[in-house]
Amino acid sequence: MPIIRVEMFSGRSRDQKRELVKELTNAFVRTCGGSPAALTIVIDDVEKENWGSGGELCSDKYPDESPK
Secondary structure: OOEEEEEEEOOOOHHHHHHHHHHHHHHHHHHHOOOHHHOEEEEEEEOHHHOEEOOEEHHHHOOOOOOO
């Protein structure tokens, strides 16, 4: 059973996540074949204060930006 794991900053809506799961599923099945029912997608929302990049916390580096 294939698994796609997505780690991203918190802040996306349920509708955005729903669309992401749909699009990832469609792309995977189109590219690799198989059944959509066999694919699992796990979304981990991570607070910017728990993510570091370039030696800095992302909450310091991008304090007022929306998640991207």
